[in-house]
Amino acid sequence: MLALGAPKDSDSAVIEERCPGCGEVTRWESERMDNGEGWVLHCPECGTETTRFSG
Numbered sequence: 001m002l003a004l005g006a007p008k009d010s011d012s013a014v015i016e017e018r019c020p021g022c023g024e025v026t027r028w029e030s031e032r033m034d035n036g037e038g039w040v041l042h043c044p045e046c047g048t049e050t051t052r053f054s055g
């Protein structure tokens with residue numbers, strides 16, 4: 001899915017940074033954690049999964 005224009009859905013975000021798994025700067029796929037405390041990020045290149053806590 002390609003989203004052109006400003007996203008209105010604040011539950012999704014594009015995060016671009018270097019992946020520790022494959023070493024590429026990649027567009028992480030993000031999903032909101034069920035408990036709302038942060039994000040689960042997946043590298044589309046190598047499948048590395050990491051978490052990021054908000055706040």
Ligand SMILES: [Zn+2]
Nearest residue numbers: 019022043046
């Ligand atoms: Zn990766």
